[in-house]
Amino acid sequence: MTFELDKKNILGKTDKSQKGEIDEDVLELVELINSKEEYYTTSSCSGRIVVIEMPESGRKDETKWLLVKHRPVSLQEIKDSIKSEEDVWLKQEGMILHVCCKSIEAAEKLVNLAKNSGFKRTGMVSVNKRYVVEVVSTENISTILSKKGKILADDEYLSELFSECNKKLKQNKKKISQFTCNFS
């Protein structure tokens, strides 16, 4: 199948993500990428704050999402979400994009653009049948909140944590704007 046909098929499909639509903060960038002849996106997340239940096994398919927000959160929202007998973790993650590229040169160009916009961990994750670039940043927050139902961090610590999460989410938004600007 040609790249053009693949692009048409993928972009024409129903959004299979949990949310069912592209995050608002990344919509302009996604549309810009898809407007270029040599690229199309296959998945996107604008960046988020999540609270997850981690099973003892550590298996990703057994984790349970207690809170997922693509916007700043309040301390109360985080506290309300920690209801589990398993280990509960807080994570703040930056934007992540997967982009199919028509040629290896187009992929290389995208990798450099993303890196120069602050997404330092960007790389080509597949070059076999398709050239797929994963755009991702090195900055994140990831820490434990509760163990066997007992909240480990006190209010003061939780308060600093959620304020750092919100700060990083804002910095991430700036990087998205920078990337959008560099890509235009």
Next chain:
Amino acid sequence: MTFELDKKNILGKTDKSQKGEIDEDVLELVELINSKEEYYTTSSCSGRIVVIEMPESGRKDETKWLLVKHRPVSLQEIKDSIKSEEDVWLKQEGMILHVCCKSIEAAEKLVNLAKNSGFKRTGMVSVNKRYVVEVVSTENISTILSKKGKILADDEYLSELFSECNKKLKQNKKKISQFTCNFS
């Protein structure tokens, strides 16, 4: 310059890292990779626990390393290291490797091997003059410890945190063994 000559030059150079030598836990894997005709490593870290001072600017070149250990740490070691008027963060990072590959096929093979060994964020970071693969994992810990000289987390929280860091460091070691095994 040919790949073979580059490889000879790079591997013959003095180790310019802070430590000045390859981490013990990753030595077998690094030597195995370098024994193959189509690969050579340009940098490696076996995984580590670090305490860093983050300047207000957030600039990486202004951060200061207060503790860097490639082995499990004690609670006291972490506490002793938090001496700063700036924000102090704790990070646990898994193995990171940069590998030059002779061809795009060799690079693709390495990306797949690393992913199947648990290093899910592996990708090709350069395909321009050289094919460079960055082997890296998604799992980490990253959280704030103190702000303007005031420790935010109490002893109980710090104790859980350092135990989680040590646990992840052990899991990371298992993944290195798995990768070494898959690569052989």
